Amino acid sequence: MTETDGTLDYWDTRHRQQDELASGGHIGLDRAGNELFYALRLGTLLGLVGDLSSPAAPLFVLDAGCGKGHFARALARCGHRVDAFDASEEAVDRARAAGGGPRYARARLDTWRSPWPYDIVVCVDVLFHLLDDTEWSAALRNLASLVRLTGRLILTDEDTPVPRARGDYILHRPTAAYRAALEPLGLRHTEFRPYRFREIEVGFHVFTRIR
Structure with a gap:
């Protein structure tokens, strides 16, 4: 998540006090609503990732800002x-305790390093919590650096022409801002697939590395 001590305290507290769905879902939804919200997002994400892996050649996937690991375990x-990985120690501890196969670590979006590139990098409902433009840009650059040639960066935000703030901890940035940050790094915007869940206007932006 975000890097300031105050914001990390917020996410640690949220992951400690909220259940495994509300902590990384929509805090305004009840349990049934979040069950549906997670299922819808997961189904769309799995459709975007695809099923091209095999036991002999599995896809190598990174879940950046994983929270308690719901999507990571499903993948x-x-x-x-x-x-x-996630910046929240509380979230990573809960994810590790749940097990399920992923390798977990604590890191920020702009500091995670890997000795190998990934086929798929996913970042679900995280980047619009980065209010500082410098921090947001550094996170995007780092995530882009982790995607192999022909691989995909799948991230979520609204498909909006102008910045839109929602409350005190959400800033939706224009699609053009994502393209301006990522296209010089060799990633082309290839799809936007909205959640289509209630009033939420967020969806999956897919960027494919072409060089």
């Missing part, structure tokens, strides 16, 4: 090799 159940 691992599909046979993918999954690394996952």
